[in-house]
Amino acid sequence: MLLEGLKVVELATWVAGPGCAAAMAEWGADVIKVESAAGDPTRTFFPDTPESPGNPVFSLENRGKRGVVLNTSKADGRAALLAILADADVFVTNLRPGALKRAGLDYASLKAGLPRLIYASVSGYGLEGADVDVPAFDITGFWSRAGVAASTIPPDQPPFPCRPGFGDHVTALATLSAVLAAVHERSRTGVGRLVETSLIRTGAYAIGWDLSVQLRYGQAVTAQPRRDRPSAISGYFRTRDGRWICMVPRGPACFPAVMAAIGRSDICENPRYAIPMAEQDAVREVMAIVDAAFAELSFDAAGAMLTKADVIWAPMATLAELAADPxxxxxxxxxxxxxxxxxxxxxxxxxxxxPGLDPAPPRPAPQLGQHTREVLREAGLTESEIDAVA
Incomplete structure (x- = not known):
């Protein structure tokens, strides 16, 4: 496997940190998940029981890992963790920086004794500034504070949260890319480093198209009410059978193509509707014509029409439709x-x-503390030392 031989230790909960480590586990790394006796809170969602085996949420973030329970707030628990870290390549944590520092598990405390270790810190708001220890979920740090919600939700609608784990998974991928860059660097230098990601910085990058305009010009046009949007053929259109199609033009040629497809090529001959349309009233007039055309078509007919016209489109699929999509x-x-x-x-x-690599199905997510004794033996602890912490 791609990451075979890479040892990763994870001291993290919820999604962003565990999701990063889960990807490495699936790609062949030996990932050891360290939890408290209470366990990762995601274990409580859809609990794994004999009657309903396999917690889908916890499994998504933790399949393929080995599980260890330690109380790192106590000296023997911290010592056991350090023993596990002694030959580790990567440490992934999303505990708050202040808590890690108090436990002596921050990067400054570990780097001298573990110079090869790549230390990946995932936080809400970064490692500098007044809000270092402010708690965050992706709904707050990524979606809300990073401007993603305000840029996405039209101002005529009440705010709504992102779906669970949405921004966390983007942050997990950002962390994964940074960790693998550090692994490559260490192959040349032999020295590890601190890698830092945060929900707010990842959110700022994810909304970067709008943010780049804001930073350059001091203002940016973000999500608008449908009637105020500048393109008559961009967005969602409802078909006769109540389904929505998302259509996005990729250039000026798409407008005449769509008009021809709906039988209204005459619109292109009217200077009032020349692209780009200068007047918002003109945009609304054409949008109403397109809306009426789609309302007369079935979903299948509308999709076939747009495919024939070589216009970019997709259904607004439900999760059930996605699950059944060949x-x-x-x-x-x-x-x-x-x-x-x-x-x-x-x-x-x-x-x-x-492609060409056919990985075996991932191992199941670990039961709480399932591999504690196994991992501690590998770390060199004696049976009496293991008894003291297990």
């Missing part, structure tokens, strides 16, 4: 995941695959 299956969107009790279930796949 193209999503062909693109590798799903993976069969063992439930740890002899069965398996379908789950979202990691977002990248490697």
């Amino acid at each position: 193209q999503a299956q062909a693109a590798g969107c799903f993976v069969e995941t063992p439930d740890g009790r002899g069965g398996s279930f379908r789950a979202p796949a990691m977002p990248a695959r490697f």
Whole structure:
């Protein structure tokens, strides 16, 4: 496997940190998840039981890992963690910086004794500034404070939160890319480093198209009410059978193509509707014509029409429709995941695959503390030392 021989230790909860480590586990790294006796809070969602095996949420973020329980607030628990870290390549944590410092597990405390270690810090607001220790979820740090929500939700609608884990998974991928860059650097230098990602910085990058305009010109046009949008053929259009199609023009040629497809080529001959349309009233007039045309078509007919016209479009699919989509299956969107009790279930796949490499199904997510004694023996602890912390 791609990352075989890489040892990763994770002291993290919820999504952004565990999601980064989960990708490395799926690609062959030995990932050891360290939890408190209470366990990662995501274990409480859809709990794994004999009657309903395989927690889908916890499994998504933790399949393929080995699980250890330690109380790192106590001296023997911290010592056990340091023993596990002694030959580790990567340490991933999303505990708040202040808590890590108090436990002597911040980068400054570890780097002298573990010079090869790549230390990945995932936080809400970074490692500098007044809000270092302000707690955050992706709904607050990524979606809300980073401007993603205000740029996405039209001003005529009440605010709504992003779906759980949405910004966390983007942050997990940012962390993963940074960790692998540091692994490459260490192959040349032999020295590890601190790697830092945060929800706010990842959110700022994710909304970077709008943010770049704001930074350059001091203002940016973001999400607008549908009637105020500048293009008559960009956005969502409802078909006769109540389904929505998303259509996005990629250039000036798309406008006459769409007008021809709906039987209204005459619109292109009217100077009032020349592209780019200068008047918002003109845009609204054409949008109303397009809306009426789609309202007369079935979803299948509208899709076939746009495909023939070579216009970029996609259905606004539900999750049930995505799960049944043969193209999503062909693109590798799903993976069969063992439930740890002899069965398996379908789950979202990691977002990248490697043609020609046919990985085995991922190992199931660990039960709480399942591998504690095994991992501590590998770290060199004696049975009496293990008894003291296990």
